Amino acid sequence: xxxxxxxxxxxxxxxxxxVLTGEDAAPYLTDWRRTVTGRALAVLRPGDSGEVAxxxxxxxxxxVPVVPQGGNTGQVAAATPDASASAVVLSLARMNRVxxxxxxxxxxxxxxxxxxxAVQEAARQAGRLxxxxxxxxxxxxxxxxLATNAGGTQVLRYGNARELALGxxxxxxxxxxxxxxRGLRKDNTGYDLRDLYIGSEGTLGVITAAVLKLFPLxxxxxxxxxxxxxxxxxLQLLQRARAGFGAGLTAFEVMSAACMRDVVQAFPLQRMPFxxxxxxxxxxxxxxxxxxxxxxxQERLEAVLAAALEEGEALDAAVSVSxxxxxxxxxxxxxxxxxxxxxxxxxxxxxxxxxxxxxxFVQSTDAALAAAFPGVAMRVFGHLGDGNLHxxxxxxxxxxxxxxxxxVHDRVHQAGGSISAEQGxxxxxxxxxxxxxxxxxxxxxxxxxxxxxxxxxMNPGKVLSADSDGVLP
Amino acid sequence: xxxxxxxxxxxxxxxxxxVLTGEDAAPYLTDWRRTVTGRALAVLRPGDSGEVAxxxxxxxxxxVPVVPQGGNTGQVAAATPDASASAVVLSLARMNRVxxxxxxxxxxxxxxxxxxxAVQEAARQAGRLxxxxxxxxxxxxxxxxLATNAGGTQVLRYGNARELALGxxxxxxxxxxxxxxRGLRKDNTGYDLRDLYIGSEGTLGVITAAVLKLFPLxxxxxxxxxxxxxxxxxLQLLQRARAGFGAGLTAFEVMSAACMRDVVQAFPLQRMPFxxxxxxxxxxxxxxxxxxxxxxxQERLEAVLAAALEEGEALDAAVSVSxxxxxxxxxxxxxxxxxxxxxxxxxxxxxxxxxxxxxxFVQSTDAALAAAFPGVAMRVFGHLGDGNLHxxxxxxxxxxxxxxxxxVHDRVHQAGGSISAEQGxxxxxxxxxxxxxxxxxxxxxxxxxxxxxxxxxMNPGKVLSADSDGVLP
Numbered sequence: 001x002x003x004x005x006x007x008x009x010x011x012x013x014x015x016x017x018x019v020l021t022g023e024d025a026a027p028y029l030t031d032w033r034r035t036v037t038g039r040a041l042a043v044l045r046p047g048d049s050g051e052v053a054x055x056x057x058x059x060x061x062x063x064v065p066v067v068p069q070g071g072n073t074g075q076v077a078a079a080t081p082d083a084s085a086s087a088v089v090l091s092l093a094r095m096n097r098v099x100x101x102x103x104x105x106x107x108x109x110x111x112x113x114x115x116x117x118a119v120q121e122a123a124r125q126a127g128r129l130x131x132x133x134x135x136x137x138x139x140x141x142x143x144x145x146l147a148t149n150a151g152g153t154q155v156l157r158y159g160n161a162r163e164l165a166l167g168x169x170x171x172x173x174x175x176x177x178x179x180x181x182r183g184l185r186k187d188n189t190g191y192d193l194r195d196l197y198i199g200s201e202g203t204l205g206v207i208t209a210a211v212l213k214l215f216p217l218x219x220x221x222x223x224x225x226x227x228x229x230x231x232x233x234x235l236q237l238l239q240r241a242r243a244g245f246g247a248g249l250t251a252f253e254v255m256s257a258a259c260m261r262d263v264v265q266a267f268p269l270q271r272m273p274f275x276x277x278x279x280x281x282x283x284x285x286x287x288x289x290x291x292x293x294x295x296x297x298q299e300r301l302e303a304v305l306a307a308a309l310e311e312g313e314a315l316d317a318a319v320s321v322s323x324x325x326x327x328x329x330x331x332x333x334x335x336x337x338x339x340x341x342x343x344x345x346x347x348x349x350x351x352x353x354x355x356x357x358x359x360x361f362v363q364s365t366d367a368a369l370a371a372a373f374p375g376v377a378m379r380v381f382g383h384l385g386d387g388n389l390h391x392x393x394x395x396x397x398x399x400x401x402x403x404x405x406x407x408v409h410d411r412v413h414q415a416g417g418s419i420s421a422e423q424g425x426x427x428x429x430x431x432x433x434x435x436x437x438x439x440x441x442x443x444x445x446x447x448x449x450x451x452x453x454x455x456x457x458m459n460p461g462k463v464l465s466a467d468s469d470g471v472l473p
Numbered sequence: 474x475x476x477x478x479x480x481x482x483x484x485x486x487x488x489x490x491x492v493l494t495g496e497d498a499a500p501y502l503t504d505w506r507r508t509v510t511g512r513a514l515a516v517l518r519p520g521d522s523g524e525v526a527x528x529x530x531x532x533x534x535x536x537v538p539v540v541p542q543g544g545n546t547g548q549v550a551a552a553t554p555d556a557s558a559s560a561v562v563l564s565l566a567r568m569n570r571v572x573x574x575x576x577x578x579x580x581x582x583x584x585x586x587x588x589x590x591a592v593q594e595a596a597r598q599a600g601r602l603x604x605x606x607x608x609x610x611x612x613x614x615x616x617x618x619l620a621t622n623a624g625g626t627q628v629l630r631y632g633n634a635r636e637l638a639l640g641x642x643x644x645x646x647x648x649x650x651x652x653x654x655r656g657l658r659k660d661n662t663g664y665d666l667r668d669l670y671i672g673s674e675g676t677l678g679v680i681t682a683a684v685l686k687l688f689p690l691x692x693x694x695x696x697x698x699x700x701x702x703x704x705x706x707x708l709q710l711l712q713r714a715r716a717g718f719g720a721g722l723t724a725f726e727v728m729s730a731a732c733m734r735d736v737v738q739a740f741p742l743q744r745m746p747f748x749x750x751x752x753x754x755x756x757x758x759x760x761x762x763x764x765x766x767x768x769x770x771q772e773r774l775e776a777v778l779a780a781a782l783e784e785g786e787a788l789d790a791a792v793s794v795s796x797x798x799x800x801x802x803x804x805x806x807x808x809x810x811x812x813x814x815x816x817x818x819x820x821x822x823x824x825x826x827x828x829x830x831x832x833x834f835v836q837s838t839d840a841a842l843a844a845a846f847p848g849v850a851m852r853v854f855g856h857l858g859d860g861n862l863h864x865x866x867x868x869x870x871x872x873x874x875x876x877x878x879x880x881v882h883d884r885v886h887q888a889g890g891s892i893s894a895e896q897g898x899x900x901x902x903x904x905x906x907x908x909x910x911x912x913x914x915x916x917x918x919x920x921x922x923x924x925x926x927x928x929x930x931m932n933p934g935k936v937l938s939a940d941s942d943g944v945l946p
Binding site for chain 1: 575576577578579580621622624628630632633635636645649650651652653655656657658659660661662663664665666668669671672673677689691708712715716717718719720721762763764765773825826827828829830856859860861889890891892893894895896897898902906909910911913914916917918920921922923924925936
């Protein structure tokens with residue numbers, strides 16, 4: 001089939017206004033970090049799952065690759081096509097309906113193109129919490145969140161996107177619809193297809209809808225910003241908080257003093273609650289959610305913090321007394337990325353480790369970097385409660401980003417960690433995956449890819465390298 | 474290779490005492506419910522993962538099927554070989570070491586043959602909770618729990634076995650060791666192999682070890698037994714408890730008045746806390762875990778129960794004032810299965826539904842059964858908080874068990890439920906899977922099976938039928 005014939009069929013299926021080419025297609029072809037721009041035969045905007053299935057069938061018949069895309073906010077260019085213009089981009093953005101809310105089952109059924117914040121709001125209007133929460137929530141979509149198994153700030157209590165999904169609807173590479181939209185908390189009938197699709201970044205099929213878990217809204221929340229002498233003490237404080245609050249501990253973030261100073265310098269209206277934080281100190285941001293009331297939350301938090309101050313785990317602590325103050329603490333934390341963006345260059349790593357190994361890892365890797373790249377300055381923060389650090393740094397002039405990342409990732413791998421805790425592989429980290437995964441694991445992944453997508457048409461070149469794993473026409 | 478030559482090789486690998494035949498093998502060849510007895514070439518008892526890999530390679534080379542077995546406590550004969558004596562049973566029982574406890578990471582690394590109760594105890598000795606909890610915990614193994622994605626009584630708060638595993642070690646059908654023993658809470662580097670193996674009942678590989686999550690021990694626990702007028706009110710009480718306790722609600726079980734009466738009749742020393750429960754009433758068993766103290770737990774529980782009594786959701790309530798009384802309440806619940814065992818016959822269903830559909834389902838299915846099988850008596854109980862009911866019944870004389878199960882399962886399927894909430898498919902429900910799964914889903918499962926186990930040697934005839942999916946030599 002010629003490309004023109006395929007385009008005509010796609011237009012017949014979706015209507016002319018939903019098959020974009022030329023200028024109209026451009027916004028879909030550059031990744032969020034603006035470092036990769038691809039080309040596409042067309043950008044398709046189906047309106048329902050049946051249309052997704054039909055266009056996938058048309059593309060399969062024509063041997064044309066399909067690149068699924070949600071809000072296009074990913075960090076690893078997983079939703080950007082290559083430069084060959086041989087693929088179509090399949091945008092799920094028009095599929096943004098909330099299909100159902102089931103209060104007695106505590107579930108919400110949404111289409112893939114729903115913006116995360118819209119899902120949060122639909123839940124809140126129903127008197128429930130949908131806890132997935134991350135910086136891009138105003139523009140990322142739930143389909144993309146599931147395809148990449150998004151993390152964010154509430155993972156400690158509620159888990160990653162994976163743990164929040166009960167069921168999926170997926171269009172397979174053959175253009176069949178798998179209806180796995182089950183709102184069940186227990187179901188042991190066969191292989192776990194749901195979790196195979198979650199996190200597979202559109203390389204095994206297209207997630208078109210999901211049944212998600214809802215939770216009771218907390219009755220009260222309190223946030224504390226706590227100065228700690230170092231990471232070992234931050235870890236002790238984390239254990240104390242886990243024991244003291246149980247599942248009431250909904251976030252535990254850390255940021256180095258250097259990150260805090262950058263924020264205050266870049267945004268003078270933001271204030272540090274602590275006057276002089278020692279240069280090697282850290283701040284922990286702790287959030288407690290309470291099923292009773294404000295007073296109970298306050299008392300519990302103060303009891304735990306008093307013990308932490310007494311034991312020397314904490315140097316100082318500030319507790320929010322209002323929602324506005326909580327928001328200000330979170331805003332400090334969330335401003336780090338923006339403050340770092342003003343730096344000349346920043347080399348980023350999204351790593352995870354067993355929490356127990358984090359203090360040693362940071363100390364010894366800081367030292368190794370300082371030895372190999374004199375003048376390097378660390379800017380580390382992250383989700384300590386999940387063992388996930390954004391281990392970022394400002395390199396000295398002339399240092400090779402590749403060499404720096406190699407040093408860091410080699411050490412992460414040696415310590416039993418992950419080189420991509422929450423951002424995925426996409427096209428940016430395909431070579432890293434080849435370097436750090438065992439032969440056995442890569443072979444298992446390839447077997448699955450070939451079994452489900454024997455033509456190699458689903459998002460080729462992402463996760464696994466296209467040359468050895470995809471069969472491009 | 475002849476069988477004699479294979480046996481010689483296996484003995485050379487494991488030692489004569491770990492290759493059982495004849496009488497020694499017999500205990501491994503009958504399932505827990507004593508309804509299926511198979512035969513085997515031998516029962517193998519490897520001592521470590523390397524030995525598992527070597528014997529799987531030997532069997533693969535000889536084309537001999539492998540049936541993995543843990544504590545042999547499953548309900549669906551998933552660990553019992555067929556009658557052909559062509560397979561080996563691979564018992565993981567000797568692999569029962571706790572490899573590591575990491576307190577700062579809140580993880581424990583155990584071998585597959587560890588008995589569940591031993592894992593719970595190792596956690597408790599380290600000052601932590603491993604929450605998986607079920608009737609067979611004194612003899613089931615963690616490897617079997619993971620292979621079948623076991624549920625139990627704490628799923629409401631802590632999830633199924635799936636949610637408790639961070640990493641796995643697996644021997645593939647090719648006899649390779651996949652080292653996925655990662656103690657990470659976030660790791661988005663490729664396909665989710667872990668969750669594919671969990672719940673696959675040994676048909677895709679052999680789980681040999683796991684990294685499991687640990688939790689803080691609750692500081693206090695309270696249990697309440699609550700009489701409710703019916704299932705709709707039980708559901709309202711569940712919502713009230715979820716909102717009032719948040720994650721402090723660690724169990725919410727229900728049992729019909731008829732089940733309670735059976736228990737008291739079978740075990741006269743057990744007492745109902747309520748004198749006259751109406752015939753159509755239900756009991757809810759509610760457990761609250763508290764991160765503060767006994768008094769706080771008691772006060773919280775009483776506040777929620779007072780509101781439930783006021784609103785008519787509860788008819789009466791008894792709150793445990795001691796661990797012994799908590800245990801007595803749980804013992805009532807756990808005695809139902811034993812009391813039912815004394816009945817002439819009991820037809821069992823392990824079903825799950827969206828919680829919102831449970832009251833209607835039970836009412837209409839009770840009625841349909843009464844119409845089709847006059848004289849049928851219902852004995853329903855289960856984990857309402859997870860939407861999981863043991864929808865059991867005493868059939869009238871002469872009624873066909875197959876017809877009864879067909880009626881119930883057809884209705885479960887129509888209501889969007891699962892015909893096996895926690896027990897799996899094994900060999901007992903293979904035909905049900907063929908009946909109720911869509912063509913698309915069965916095809917996806919077969920593709921995965923063939924991709925990972927092209928020889929069809931891993932636990933053939935379980936989950937998927939051997940005739941169409943396995944390639945027996």
